[in-house]
Amino acid sequence: MPLEIGLWRVTDKAVQLAPAKMPLESRLEQLILDDPAILETELLLIGHQVLTGHGKLIDILGIDLEGTVHIVELKRDRTPREIVAQALDYASWVQGLSNEDIRDIFNRHNPGTDFDIAFAERFGGTPTPDDLNEAHSITVVASDLDDSTERIVEYLSSTYAVPINVMLFRYFSDQGNDYLARTWLIPSTRQAAPSGKTQLRSSKAAWNGSDWYVAFGMEDSTRVWNDAQKYGFVSAGGGEWYSRSLRKLPVGARIFVYVPGHGYVGVGTVTGPAVPAMNAKLMENGNDMYFSQLDLQGDYGLHTTAVDDGTDTHEYIVPVSWAHTVSLSNAFWLKGLFANQNSACKLRHELTLTEVSKAFGLDSKV
Numbered sequence: 001m002p003l004e005i006g007l008w009r010v011t012d013k014a015v016q017l018a019p020a021k022m023p024l025e026s027r028l029e030q031l032i033l034d035d036p037a038i039l040e041t042e043l044l045l046i047g048h049q050v051l052t053g054h055g056k057l058i059d060i061l062g063i064d065l066e067g068t069v070h071i072v073e074l075k076r077d078r079t080p081r082e083i084v085a086q087a088l089d090y091a092s093w094v095q096g097l098s099n100e101d102i103r104d105i106f107n108r109h110n111p112g113t114d115f116d117i118a119f120a121e122r123f124g125g126t127p128t129p130d131d132l133n134e135a136h137s138i139t140v141v142a143s144d145l146d147d148s149t150e151r152i153v154e155y156l157s158s159t160y161a162v163p164i165n166v167m168l169f170r171y172f173s174d175q176g177n178d179y180l181a182r183t184w185l186i187p188s189t190r191q192a193a194p195s196g197k198t199q200l201r202s203s204k205a206a207w208n209g210s211d212w213y214v215a216f217g218m219e220d221s222t223r224v225w226n227d228a229q230k231y232g233f234v235s236a237g238g239g240e241w242y243s244r245s246l247r248k249l250p251v252g253a254r255i256f257v258y259v260p261g262h263g264y265v266g267v268g269t270v271t272g273p274a275v276p277a278m279n280a281k282l283m284e285n286g287n288d289m290y291f292s293q294l295d296l297q298g299d300y301g302l303h304t305t306a307v308d309d310g311t312d313t314h315e316y317i318v319p320v321s322w323a324h325t326v327s328l329s330n331a332f333w334l335k336g337l338f339a340n341q342n343s344a345c346k347l348r349h350e351l352t353l354t355e356v357s358k359a360f361g362l363d364s365k366v
Contacts (some may be wrong), residue, residue, distance in 0.1 A: 047109030120336025237315030263333030
């Protein structure tokens with residue numbers, strides 16, 4: 001049977017309020033546009049009345065913190081067959097959208113607004129994930145629900161794991177005040193997970209084939225940025241997980257170096273492969289010097305007795321020719337710039353590439 005939402009006014013006794021017909025369904029749509037959190041999921045709105053490749057209009061298209069795309073469709077006066085078929089048709093189109101497509105749609109519906117900045121502002125400074133639209137979900141918004149719609153949605157979700165659900169709103173008016181109550185048809189514990197991609201298309205942001213992100217951690221004074229800045233290197237180690245990604249840096253890669261808790265401090269080009277600190281050599285004043293012979297402020301594991309237990313705990317040194325560096329006190333940071341825990345990874349984040357290059361007086365394109 002259809003879901004029912006009850007609301008009571010409690011004074012000396014509980015008096016149940018009778019649901020009323022919402023004056024205009026467009027009002028519910030506007031409430032969602034004004035605050036998507038009413039749907040219980042924090043969303044950045046990509047667009048409203050988004051034109052699909054089939055000439056139809058999606059009521060609301062949004063994206064969440066994880067990069068999952070949300071199709072929100074109001075039931076209005078459509079029949080169960082119409083609303084469900086329409087929502088599935090939209091999903092078949094959305095699943096083929098690439099990372100670039102998502103950004104293009106946002107730009108068309110939000111002229112003059114940068115997608116990455118809007119994403120960061122919406123989600124408390126979190127940078128845009130590399131993957132957009134790896135998955136999608138469908139939400140049908142209704143002010144009432146009939147048996148047929150309930151059966152169809154339950155069947156698609158439980159039998160075929162289609163990521164579709166209904167958010168049911170009830171409108172109440174009492175003593176001059178208006179109220180909205182909401183509930184999901186399918187509880188989150190039973191809802192199908194958002195669908196993954198089922199056809200070839202790129203959910204990742206495009207990569208220019210050259211730029212990499214490097215995190216230069218300075219915990220416990222193992223590493224000191226002044227050393228790296230002076231002698232031209234980046235490093236990571238203390239375990240396979242920390243050094244593995246750094247060792248993948250190719251010679252010729254351009255790296256954007258981030259110091260956790262500070263910001264971006266340098267951009268340079270990798271000039272040699274990663275080598276354990278005890279064997280590494282760097283150029284100083286035109287001379288080829290062992291890393292251990294340099295006047296270093298950090299430890300870099302050089303004074304730690306190695307334990308032969310089969311694990312690789314070496315600190316690895318990667319030589320770098322700096323194009324531009326700044327001190328920690330002048331580190332560059334803006335809300336929404338890319339940062340994560342990996343020692344190194346491909347840098348696809350357009351906002352970071354553009355803003356750091358601008359701050360350091362460099363060309364963001366290579």
